[in-house]
Amino acid sequence: MAFYQFKREQLINSTISEVWDFISRPQNLKRITPNYMGFDIRTPDLPDAAYEGMIIAYTVRPLLAIPTTWVTEITHVVPQKYFVDEQRVGPYQLWHHEHHIEAVENGVLMKDIVSYSPPLGFLGRIANTLIIRRKLEEIFDYRTKAFEEIFPG
Template identity: 35%
Template sequence: MARIELEMLVKASPAACYALALNTQAHIDSTRHTGERVLAGPASGQLQLGDVVTWEARRLGVRQRLTVRITAAVPPHYFRDELVRGAFRTLRHEHYFEAVPGGTRVRDVFEFSSPLGFVGRWFDHLFLKSYLTRFLQARNEALEFRLEAGAAA
């Protein structure tokens, strides 16, 4: 399983960071470059524990669907979403929000594996990990900009 860990300091409260990270419109706005949209599940407002949402986006030039469930939530400090159905064999994304001087430490732990055995592990580590790291960084920067500009959900 491949693992990506990202961390950033956001000048906003944990509650604001948590709420924006679970807001479907903020997710769509922060992934505009992939044409992401909701196909099934809550299409607006805040996602909550137990919610299942199917996203469709253009990734690596191909339209893909990914269905995830919010499997854990401890507002406003933590939530986890996990794969229900999609192009990965496994996918787990943990989101942490810790109050620190000057704002909130936002940390992502993203674990995934492809369904292609040895070839998939090679692909995960040499290509997909880099692509997904850039994707997550861009999404986090868009959310950070929105929070620090005062335009939170």
């Protein structure tokens, strides 16, 4: 099984509590996901903040507009510091996404660490090189711009 990590950091011009309130609210995921991904939350009546054990179901269309079911569980939460979501159903053999924030001199440093394993063994390794890694970069580039608009400097 191939294993990869994708890391991204962003400085956000805001306070730790404002950034935490935004990122810990599952409903805001759609605002930071490119429209072409067809991201829709399927879990009804989500609370205002993520909690350990929370299960969230989505439909996404990452490739060729083919709808894919994605179910994640929030496995760890330390308020105003970090939370972790892990795929339970979806396209990857492994998906573990850490969302960290920390107050710094000029705002909040947000760090994302995505550890993942594509499906299909050898074909998954090729897909990572040709498609998956680039798609992650594209999605996180979009998120960077979205956070700049949501929290203008």
